[in-house]
Amino acid sequence: xxxxxxxxxxxxxxxxxxxxxxxKTDTNNFKDISRYSLLGEQEDEQALNFQMRYFxxxxxxxxxxxxxxxxxxxxxxxxxxxxxxxxxVHPLHLHDVVFVSPETLxxxxxxxxxxxGFICIVDRYRDRPTIPDEHExxxxxxxxxxxxxxxx
Amino acid sequence: xxxxxxxxxxxxxxxxxxxxxxxKTDTNNFKDISRYSLLGEQEDEQALNFQMRYFxxxxxxxxxxxxxxxxxxxxxxxxxxxxxxxxxVHPLHLHDVVFVSPETLxxxxxxxxxxxGFICIVDRYRDRPTIPDEHExxxxxxxxxxxxxxxx
Numbered sequence: 001x002x003x004x005x006x007x008x009x010x011x012x013x014x015x016x017x018x019x020x021x022x023x024k025t026d027t028n029n030f031k032d033i034s035r036y037s038l039l040g041e042q043e044d045e046q047a048l049n050f051q052m053r054y055f056x057x058x059x060x061x062x063x064x065x066x067x068x069x070x071x072x073x074x075x076x077x078x079x080x081x082x083x084x085x086x087x088x089v090h091p092l093h094l095h096d097v098v099f100v101s102p103e104t105l106x107x108x109x110x111x112x113x114x115x116x117g118f119i120c121i122v123d124r125y126r127d128r129p130t131i132p133d134e135h136e137x138x139x140x141x142x143x144x145x146x147x148x149x150x151x152x
Numbered sequence: 153x154x155x156x157x158x159x160x161x162x163x164x165x166x167x168x169x170x171x172x173x174x175x176k177t178d179t180n181n182f183k184d185i186s187r188y189s190l191l192g193e194q195e196d197e198q199a200l201n202f203q204m205r206y207f208x209x210x211x212x213x214x215x216x217x218x219x220x221x222x223x224x225x226x227x228x229x230x231x232x233x234x235x236x237x238x239x240x241v242h243p244l245h246l247h248d249v250v251f252v253s254p255e256t257l258x259x260x261x262x263x264x265x266x267x268x269g270f271i272c273i274v275d276r277y278r279d280r281p282t283i284p285d286e287h288e289x290x291x292x293x294x295x296x297x298x299x300x301x302x303x304x
Contacts, residue, residue: 003238005256010228010247038249039225047223047254049275050202071199073191075271076162077229077247086155095162095229097190102199104157119227121273123201 004044013056013078013117023055024064027131029152032061032110040124049124056117057081057110062151065107070126072100078117081110082149087141089149092116105132105140107150156196165208165230165269175207176216179283181304184213184262192276201276208269209233209262214303217259222278224252230269233262234301239293241301244268257284257292259302 008015015038023033033055040051056078057063065084080093084107085100092098092108098118100106110116132140141147160167167190175185185207192203208230209215217236232245236259237252244250244260250270252258262268284292293299 002253003256004251004253005237005258006251006253007235007237007242007244008249008251010245010249013247015247015249038227039251044253045223045251048225048251050225050273052225052227052249052273073200073202073204073273075190075204075229077227083159085157085159090159092159093162095165095167097160097162097167097204099156099158099160099191099197099200101154101156101158101196104155106157119271121202121204121225 004047008038013054027064029131030062030064031151032058033063050121051124053120053122054117055108055120056115057108058115059110059113061110063108064129064131065105065150065152066129066131067103067105068127068129069102070123071102072098072106073121074098074100074118076116076118079110079114080112081108081116082112083108084146084149087143087146089146109149156199160190165206179216181283182214182216183303184210185215190271202273203276205272205274206269207260207272208267209260210267211262211265213262215260216281216283217257217302217304218281218283219255219257220279220281221254222275223254224250224258225273226250226252226270228268228270231262231266232264233260233268234264235260236298236301239295239298241298261301
């Protein structure tokens with residue numbers, strides 16, 4: 001079998017040959033967030049059943065408020081912030097690990113005056129996220145602190 | 153669906169409720185390396201098709217020299233070192249990403265005077281590693297620098 005192993009050398013949260021990408025193109029319920037596809041999207045990485053991405057949120061920014069069947073495995077590698085996870089808000093610091101279980105509403109926030117950067121692993125084949133409407137939000141989020149944190 | 157999401161808060165490369173584990177119990181071709189299973193092994197994490205582990209190698213230590221069909225996705229989150237990848241040796245620094253493709257011989261070394269710590273993602277269901285014998289090593293590794301780096 002051909003050796004397709006590789007190293008992506010890193011320099012200050014950028015990686016060889018890995019471009020900064022637009023976070024999402026189909027929705028706009030997010031702010032100041034970049035996406036870097038590190039492993040699992042290239043032709044020579046098809047042996048991977050999952051994808052490793054790096055997301056970086058500028059201070060004051062946030063990811064899309066969404067839920068889906070596929071779970072997320074996340075580890076913070078830069079800065080701090082918080083995450084809306086179902087009906088709760090949790091602070092996040094360096095190297096904290098987040099498991100977003102199936103169907104759990106979630107949104108990452110760089111709300112601590114610095115960037116929030118994290119590695120996120122997902123299945124290669126996965127369902128598309130659902131963006132909740134106002135009615136659904138009222139059903140899913142009962143806690144005032146969480147409702148105040150959410151951005152749409 | 154039940155919300156089984158969770159945060160594992162980190163403090164200096166240790167995580168809430170995550171014990172340090174023996175690296176491997178079936179071989180002894182490694183030195184001074186610890187394993188922490190972060191996500192994907194617990195009963196309430198069965199939605200994950202992959203596992204997130206943290207490995208930490210003490211200065212002078214190294215992982216098992218091995219190969220297998222399942223690929224590895226690795227990101228360095230502590231210190232520096234190097235990796236034997238097939239017939240090559242590559243230096244590793246903070247946040248470097250390593251793709252170990254199927255059947256590629258590999259061994260991580262904390263050979264730069266400090267610890268080497270990395271996140272490694274693998275399929276939940278995967279084949280067992282093969283430890284090459286002397287004959288196989290001669291076939292697979294032709295480069296003198298790589299042969300000198302390898303520990304068994």
